[in-house]
Amino acid sequence: MSLFSQERREVLTTPLAKDNPVAVQVLGICSALAVTAQLEPAIVMGLSVTVITAFANVIISLLRKTVPNRIRIIVQLVVVASLVTLVSQILKAFAYDVSVQLSVYVGLIITNCILMGRLEAFAMMRSPWESFLDGVGNGLGYAWILVAVGFVRELFGNGTLLGFRIIPESIYADNGGFYVNNGMMTMPAMALIIVGCLIWALRAAQKEA
Amino acid sequence: MIKTIFDKLRPHFEEKGKLHAFYSVFEGMETFMLVPSTTSRTGVSIHDAIDSKRIMSFVVIALLPALLFGMYNIGYQNALAAGMVEQTSFWAMFFYGFLLVLPKIVVSYLVGLGIEFAVAQWKKEEIQEGYLVTGILIPMIVPVDCPLWMLALAVAFSVILCKEIFGGTGMNIFNPALCARAFLFFSYPTSMSGEKVWLAKEQVCSLGYNLPEATTMATPLGEAAAGTNISYSLSDMVLGFVPGSIGETSVVAIAIGALLLMYTRIASWKTIVSVFVGGAIVALLFNFFGPADNAVAGMSCWEHFAAGGFCFGAVFMATDPVTSARTEQGKYIYGLLIGMLAILIRVLNPGFPEGMMLAILFMNMFAPLIDYFFVQHNINKRLARGKQTAKK
Numbered sequence: 001m002s003l004f005s006q007e008r009r010e011v012l013t014t015p016l017a018k019d020n021p022v023a024v025q026v027l028g029i030c031s032a033l034a035v036t037a038q039l040e041p042a043i044v045m046g047l048s049v050t051v052i053t054a055f056a057n058v059i060i061s062l063l064r065k066t067v068p069n070r071i072r073i074i075v076q077l078v079v080v081a082s083l084v085t086l087v088s089q090i091l092k093a094f095a096y097d098v099s100v101q102l103s104v105y106v107g108l109i110i111t112n113c114i115l116m117g118r119l120e121a122f123a124m125m126r127s128p129w130e131s132f133l134d135g136v137g138n139g140l141g142y143a144w145i146l147v148a149v150g151f152v153r154e155l156f157g158n159g160t161l162l163g164f165r166i167i168p169e170s171i172y173a174d175n176g177g178f179y180v181n182n183g184m185m186t187m188p189a190m191a192l193i194i195v196g197c198l199i200w201a202l203r204a205a206q207k208e209a
Numbered sequence: 210m211i212k213t214i215f216d217k218l219r220p221h222f223e224e225k226g227k228l229h230a231f232y233s234v235f236e237g238m239e240t241f242m243l244v245p246s247t248t249s250r251t252g253v254s255i256h257d258a259i260d261s262k263r264i265m266s267f268v269v270i271a272l273l274p275a276l277l278f279g280m281y282n283i284g285y286q287n288a289l290a291a292g293m294v295e296q297t298s299f300w301a302m303f304f305y306g307f308l309l310v311l312p313k314i315v316v317s318y319l320v321g322l323g324i325e326f327a328v329a330q331w332k333k334e335e336i337q338e339g340y341l342v343t344g345i346l347i348p349m350i351v352p353v354d355c356p357l358w359m360l361a362l363a364v365a366f367s368v369i370l371c372k373e374i375f376g377g378t379g380m381n382i383f384n385p386a387l388c389a390r391a392f393l394f395f396s397y398p399t400s401m402s403g404e405k406v407w408l409a410k411e412q413v414c415s416l417g418y419n420l421p422e423a424t425t426m427a428t429p430l431g432e433a434a435a436g437t438n439i440s441y442s443l444s445d446m447v448l449g450f451v452p453g454s455i456g457e458t459s460v461v462a463i464a465i466g467a468l469l470l471m472y473t474r475i476a477s478w479k480t481i482v483s484v485f486v487g488g489a490i491v492a493l494l495f496n497f498f499g500p501a502d503n504a505v506a507g508m509s510c511w512e513h514f515a516a517g518g519f520c521f522g523a524v525f526m527a528t529d530p531v532t533s534a535r536t537e538q539g540k541y542i543y544g545l546l547i548g549m550l551a552i553l554i555r556v557l558n559p560g561f562p563e564g565m566m567l568a569i570l571f572m573n574m575f576a577p578l579i580d581y582f583f584v585q586h587n588i589n590k591r592l593a594r595g596k597q598t599a600k601k
Contacts, residue, residue, distance in 0.1 A: 178356060184396040193370065200374070 003129070012133040016140040018206065022145040023085040023199045025115040031105050032146055033191040039162050041101045042150030044091070046143025048106060052083045053115055053142075054135035059083075061131035076119045077110070084109050114142055149194050157185030263273075264475055265341040271475075272345055272525065278462040280306030281391040283353050286452055290426060310455055313348035316357050320364040328373050339378030339385075339531075340368065346386035346525065349456025350518065350566075351393065352406040359397055361423050363389040382418075383573045385531045387566050394566070402431070402562065407452035426452045429516040430555065433505045439512070446515035457521040460514070464555035467524040476491050476528035479537065480544040484523040487548025488513055505556045513552055515522040522551070522565035527572075532561050534576040536583040543579055547572045 021027045028049075036042045059079050060067075067075045088106045091099035099106065109115065118138050123131040154160055159167035159181055171179045186191045231304035247583035284302025288294045329335065347364060367389035371379045394401045408426045427452055429439045441451045449459025457463075470476035499506030513519060513560045527533060527547050547568045556562025561567065 178358065180359075180397050180398045180400060183398055184392065185397065189395075 008130060008133055011130055012117055012137040015137040016144070017141075017202060020141045020202065021117075021138050022142055023202045025114075025117070026199075027117060028142055029192075029195065031108065031112060031186040032142075032149060032195060035102055035105050036146055036150040036191050037153055037157065037186050038101070039147065039150040040156045041098055042146040043143075044095065044098045044107065045102060045141070045148045048087045048091070049109055049112065049114070050136060050139025052080065052087060052109055053118055053139040054132050056080050056115060057118055057123040057135035058128045060119050061126060061128040064124050064188065066188045072124070073116075076116065080110050080115055080119075082152050085133065087133070108164035114138055145195070145198060148198060149191055152194050153185045153191060156182045157190075243530055248299055265339075266469065267473055268342045268525070269345055269477055271458070271469040272342075272349065274462040274465040275456040275459060275521065276310070276345065276349055277303075278449055278459045279349060279457075280310050282306065282449055282458055283309055283409055283455065285450060286407070286426065286525070290408055297474070305409070309353055310348060312357060313360055313455075314345060315356070316361050317347045317364050318344045320361045321368050322371070324365060324368045325377075330461060334377075339372070339427070343367075343385045343389075346456075347389045350386060350390050350454050352401060352454055353409045354406040355400060357395065359393060359400060363392045363396075365442060366392045379531055381531060382577075384529050386572055387570050387573075390566055428453050428562070429512075430505075430562040433508060433516070434555075434559055439508075439516070443512065443515060446512070451516075454521075457518040460520050463520045464523055467520075470524065470528070475530075476524065477533070477540050479540040480528045480533055481523050482526050483541045483544030484548040485514065485552075487545035488519060488543075488552050489548070491549045491552040491556075495552070499556065503556060513555070517555075517563045518565045519551060523548070526565075526569050532558055532573040532576060534579045536580045539576070539579040539583045543572055543576055546575070 015021060017023075019025070022032055031045065035045045056079050060076055062097075063106065064073065083109065087109075087131065088099070091102070091106060118135060122134045126134070151161065154179075155166060156161075159165060159172075159179075169175055174181050182190075220589075279298070281303045283306030284297070284304070285294070287305060288297040288302055318340075320342050325340050344364075347360070347367075351360065368384045371383050371386045371388035372378070375381045390401075400406055429441050429446055432439050439446075444476060445451055446458075447460045449462060451458050467476070467481060471478045471481070489510040492508065492513050495503075495506040496509065508516075523544075527544060534540050549563040550568035550571060554561055554567055558564070
């Protein structure tokens with residue numbers, strides 16, 4: 001089988017839309033609400049989860065024949081926990097501000113249902129390369145939802161994107177204009193509504209296809 | 210006369226006519242103006258003499274006293290802040306308020322009905338009449354200073370996300386008018402509460418007075434929540450000469466509407482009465498056992514009723530037939546809990562001077578549960594009775 005056969009490409013692409021972990025399987029919602037008030041932490045969080053899912057999948061796939069069935073969950077947890085610690089340390093070393101913003105949610109990637117779900121459902125049965133593709137696909141599927149939600153929330157909640165001002169200062173009510181930032185966008189409640197709208201849009205688009 | 214116009218136009222909208230795509234618009238307009246000419250063709254159906262469009266028209270009529278008084282009160286508050294009450298005529302005050310409220314009503318109907326018409330066309334359904342009441346309620350429960358674009362956004366939010374995605378009129382869990390207000394309240398708190406928003410500060414068509422930007426005017430509840438004594442007399446609060454959302458200030462005007470609704474049995478007196486009973490119980494409890502340093506806890510129950518949106522919510526929001534409890538005993542529980550929660554939020558949460566909106570939305574969520582218990586209770590009772598007779 002070639003490196004990117006039809007089947008393997010599907011492993012990579014179905015989690016992006018058709019079997020999206022957030023929008024279709026409705027997993028990982030907690031962090032999707034918590035870290036998306038701004039775009040930057042959303043991007044970093046999405047990338048971290050992608051890296052961790054991909055490598056955890058590869059490691060578990062390599063170990064899958066040697067791990068006794070009865071202790072597989074513990075082994076999976078150890079693998080995920082070490083990867084999460086690694087990512088968390090790297091973030092603290094090279095992107096301290098973002099890691100402060102993400103606070104506990106990097107550590108909580110361990111409990112992200114997407115990870116354990118992929119390990120149990122995919123990596124325990126498939127080859128390392130396929131598991132890697134599956135991990136990347138699911139991580140990116142999670143990441144793009146986070147980025148989309150973070151984009152809307154930061155734009156309308158703060159008028160900025162990645163800290164740069166998009167909505168000009170001059171139209172704000174404080175400066176004699178009319179515009180006011182939408183305070184609800186910075187609350188998790190609005191994130192849930194945006195995720196709901198995304199799910200709605202995705203399902204409507206896929207029904208026609 | 211109107212009927213002949215509709216009859217003449219009808220062929221254009223029917224199956225092969227040019228304008229068939231707009232049939233739902235035509236149908237909506239026709240049934241709004243006239244009683245439908247079609248009757249049910251199959252089976253036995255029992256119809257009331259008035260259909261839901263007529264009910265909606267009655268509610269709008271019942272809202273008129275509060276709305277008209279609200280317009281007058283806007284002018285009155287403006288003149289009061291300018292110190293010109295003596296020199297300003299009644300009609301000048303009224304038209305000033307009228308000119309400020311009219312754009313809000315127009316925007317609310319344009320956006321709301323626009324979305325409803327679009328959805329009805331898209332799903333090829335009849336246009337539903339639910340927005341008729343919501344459209345006038347929304348402008349009545351916002352402060353006079355609320356910008357039109359915010360209002361339009363809130364209307365769009367509530368019609369799409371609180372109503373259409375649940376299946377349209379009659380299917381919504383939450384009261385759409387209150388959803389619009391909740392959206393505004395949480396999204397733009399500085400434009401929805403505080404001391405600056407209750408006063409119109411600019412001249413419109415050379416009516417009213419320009420006031421300095423910093424002029425403030427606190428609502429009775431705002432003052433109480435801030436820990437100061439209420440500076441308005443009880444009679445002012447009952448008659449409605451206090452700052453507040455456009456339609457909520459006058460207890461008298463709301464009472465006229467309430468009488469009309471109860472007389473025509475559109476609103477359930479059970480809900481209304483139990484809201485007041487619930488409010489009175491909690492207010493009394495706080496009077497005796499509440500913390501001494503909390504000014505709101507010290508308010509008597511009639512002050513609670515007269516201030517803020519308590520009456521308006523009890524009469525026009527809690528009784529919404531779609532979102533309230535439907536079993537007759539359930540209405541007592543539903544109303545009682547709304548009244549209790551509203552006062553509880555007012556007293557114990559300094560962030561929300563007014564608790565009526567949140568209390569009603571919260572109980573909207575529990576209305577089906579209340580109904581379930583009463584229906585289940587009834588089923589069990591009848592089952593037990595059936596067993597007894599079977600034994601004999």
